[in-house]
Structures are given as structure tokens and as C-alpha cells.
């Protein structure tokens with residue numbers, strides 16, 4: 543056949559296409575091997591299949607719930623995995639989907655996972671459900687976007703996934719079609735997600751480490767297979783897969799900074815006591831360390847507050863064992879309160895608008911010292927957000943409030959986003975970090991506008 547004939551050219555393009563895809567797959571495989579270790583590799587030791595592990599089973603529900611019904615067990619596990627976080631729209635029915643994920647290339651919506659046959663997962667068999675949770679394969683065998691954290695849930699046991707399905711199927715079906723995604727080409731090509739899954743989803747169930755005790759292994763299971771802490775706290779590579787070489791070193795998630803939670807004493811949480819970390823996870827606040835706001839506050843409210851004390855203790859043991867990684871831009875939090883006099887503390891030549899707003903809107907609850915006499919849990923001294931020189935979460939909390947009640951007084955941090963201009967909020971954030979933190983921020987009105995756009 544003549545090579546310049548249309549069919550010959552098409553054949554050559556197909557061949558080039560196939561070679562290009564193979565090259566991408568090969569680079570991806572190398573990348574996976576080189577850049578994306580398993581989330582538990584930091585721990586070393588011997589991995590064994592669950593059936594080979596003869597100590598206490600690290601999976602399933604805690605001892606208190608072993609004799610509960612399958613549905614009750616499923617409810618606990620669905621909370622541990624926080625399915626509601628993403629599958630509930632703002633103010634919507636739990637699990638009915640429709641939450642928007644604003645991505646650089648368009649908006650993706652979570653789907654309805656109530657048992658409605660038409661718009662939910664009512665027609666899913668057990669096998670379909672497992673394919674979604676372990677492999678990222680959705681209805682009609684289409685590929686799911688990794689915004690659904692199947693690369694973490696893949697570690698979940700089949701029995702635990704089945705309990706979650708039993709719980710979801712016990713809920714009232716809600717008729718709620720997901721809004722149409724607005725992703726641009728080529729990101730609207732679901733088949734590409736199959737390549738992503740091939741490269742970055744290990745598609746393996748949880749493997750305990752024999753050198754570690756049962757409590758550590760239970761914590762590992764809860765953190766990796768269920769609570770998916772790394773999906774927010776671990777940085778991603780160019781292909782949006784978790785880069786476990788920097789496990790838990792911090793990342794920006796939906797406009798919020800999910801801080802470094804490695805055991806580095808200055809920029810991570812290595813200096814926190816076990817009790818402080820347990821208190822933070824169970825209640826959303828730790829004395830002297832601050833409050834869980836934004837997506838972390840939601841994780842506490844929807845998920846972590848329901849975990850038993852023993853499960854919280856197991857997670858604390860596991861998280862504290864993660865190797866320390868220093869973030870050069872996060873200083874050690876300043877431990878001393880600011881001066882009681884508002885005339886002292888921040889250089890007189892700094893932008894006066896921030897101080898004026900602080901006096902009018904903030905000092906009544908947060909005091910000039912930052913140690914609140916009325917609401918102890920609103921204390922700003924020693925808190926990471928005011929010791930982050932990007933001031934990202936300070937701005938977010940000012941814009942949208944805390945959406946939750948403080949653990950002690952039930953007080954709420956109000957939203958000030960519509961009360962002040964971008965300029966005022968920028969100078970307020972810069973004032974707050976300069977007054978209470980180790981290093982002042984220098985955010986601009988443009989930074990505020992960009993963060994507003996993410997809400």
C-alpha cells in the first residue's frame with residue numbers, strides 16, 4: 543500500500559499515538575516507582591497480608607461495636623471514612639451529592655450515593671460498589687475522577703466496604719441528579735482517569751506491619767484507608783497523585799492550607815503532646831494550639847468526633863510516628879501573648895486600617911493580648927494560623943467564619959467577608975499575624991480576591 547494514501551497516514555498517526563501513550567505510561571510507571579512511594583513506606587518493616595497477621599485485627603469496628611448490627615457498624619465506618627464530607631451539598635441532604643469541586647479546569651460535582659435507583663446508587667450490586675471504592679469505576683463502568691479518594695479507600699477491606707454499603711442502603715432514597723460537570727477538554731475525557739488509576743491507584747488492600755503493635759496498625763488503617771488525612775495534608779505531584787516522599791508535609795486544599803502534620807517540632811506537630819492531638823481530633827480544638835476551622839472543622843464535625851477514644855488514640859500513635867519534614871516557610875509558633883496595651887506590639891508605621899478593624903470587630907472576643915478572657919478556645923497565642931506568614935487560613939476564617947461552635951463556650955467566630963473590602967481584610971490579616979505571630983504576612987487585596995473566588 544502507498545504510504546501517502548489516507549489510510550496509510552491514519553495508520554501511521556495511530557502508531558505514533560500508541561507509541562506516545564506507551565511512553566506516557568512508562569514515564570508514569572517510573573514516576574510512580576521513583577516519586578510516589580506507598581503511604582506507609584516511611585515506617586519500613588515487613589508488610590503482610592491481613593490473613594497472615596495474627597495479632598488483633600486492625601480493621602473493622604472497635605470492640606464496643608463488634609456485636610452491633612451490620613448497619614450500625616456501617617454507620618461508624620462511613621463516618622470514619624467521611625463519605626458525607628464530599629457527598630453532601632452545602633445545606634443539602636446528607637449523601638445526596640451535588641457538592642462542587644472547583645478545579646483549575648472546571649467544576650466537578652459529587653454524585654448522589656443514597657439508594658435512589660434513578661439518580662443514586664440504588665442499582666449498584668456489591669461488586670459495583672467495591673469497584674467504585676477500590677478502583678474508581680463508577681456507574682456504567684465509567685472512570686471516576688480522583689477527587690473521589692479511591693486511591694486511599696483502596697486499602698479498605700471488602701467487609702468494611704460492604705458494611706458501609708449496607709448502611710447507605712438503609713437510608714431513605716433521595717431523588718437528586720448531580721449537576722452537569724463543566725470540565726474543559728481534555729479533562730472531560732473520563733477514560734484518561736483509567737490511565738491515572740493504572741499509574742497511581744495501588745489497588746491493594748491494607749497490609750499491616752508485623753514489627754508494629756496492634757494499636758499502631760489500627761491507627762494506620764484508620765488514617766490511610768478511612769480518614770484519608772493525606773488527601774489534604776500530603777503534597778501532590780504534577781499528575782495530582784499524593785507525593786508520599788513528603789508525606790503529611792502540608793498542602794493547599796480548596797483554598798485552605800492543610801498544615802504540616804509531620805513530627806517536625808517547629809513547622810509540624812512534633813511539639814504537640816499526645817493529649818493535645820487527641821483533643822484536637824476529637825473536639826476540634828487543642829488548648830494552646832487552636833481550633834480546627836474550614837475543611838478540618840468539617841472533618842471533626844462529620845467524622846472524627848464520632849470515633850471512640852481508643853480509635854482516636856490509635857490515630858494519634860500512628861500520626862506521631864510519621865517522620866519529621868521541615869517546611870522552610872513555617873516558623874516555630876510564638877509562645878508569648880501580645881502586650882495588653884493596643885499602643886504596643888506592632889510597628890507604628892504599619893497600615894493603620896488593620897488595627898482599626900481589629901479594634902472594632904475582633905478585640906472584644908480575641909483581646910489585645912490574643913489570650914481571650916471570655917472564650918478560652920478563641921486564644922490566638924501559639925496557634926499555627928497566625929504563625930503562617932502566608933496568612934491563608936487567617937484570611938479564610940475572617941471571610942467565612944468558623945461555621946462551628948467553640949468546644950468550650952459554644953461561641954462562634956462570625957463571617958466578616960461581606961462586612962469589609964479586600965483592602966481592609968488584607969491589612970487586618972497582616973495586622974493579626976504581625977501582632978500575634980512569629981512573622982508578619984504581606985497579603986494584598988488581590989490575594990483576598992483570589993481566596994474569595996474559591997469559596
Ligand code: HEC
Nearest residue numbers: 623624625628651652653674680681685686687689690691
Ligand atoms: C474527598 C471527597 C470524597 C469523599 C470523601 C468520598 N467521595 Fe465518593 N465521590 C466523590 C466525587 C467528587 C465523585 C464523583 C466523581 C466523578 O464524577 O468522577 C464521587 C463518586 C462516588 C461514587 C460513584 C457514584 C456514581 O454516580 O457512579 C460512589 C459509589 C462513591 N463516590 C462512594 C463513596 C463512598 C462510599 C465514600 C466513603 C467511603 C465516598 N464516596 C467518599 C468525592 C468523594
Ligand code: HEC
Nearest residue numbers: 769770771774798799800801833834835837838926927935
Ligand atoms: C478535607 C481536608 C482535610 C482532611 C481530610 C484532614 N485535614 Fe487536618 N487540616 C486541614 C486543614 C485545612 C487544616 C488547617 C485548619 C485550621 O487552620 O484551622 C488542618 C489542620 C490539622 C491539624 C492542626 C495543625 C496545626 O499545626 O494547627 C492537625 C493536627 C490535623 N489537621 C490532623 C489531621 C488528621 C490526623 C487527619 C486525618 C484523621 C486530618 N487532619 C484530615 C484539612 C484536612
Ligand code: HEC
Nearest residue numbers: 832833903904907919920925927936939944948953954955
Ligand atoms: C463573637 C466572638 C468573635 C469575634 C467578634 C471574632 N472572633 Fe475570631 N474566633 C472566635 C472563636 C470562638 C474562634 C474559635 C472557633 C472554633 O473553635 O471553631 C475564633 C477563631 C479565630 C481564628 C482562628 C484561630 C485558630 O485557632 O486557628 C482567627 C484567625 C480569628 N478568629 C480571627 C478573628 C478576627 C481577625 C476577627 C475580627 C474580624 C475575629 N476573629 C472576630 C470568636 C470571635
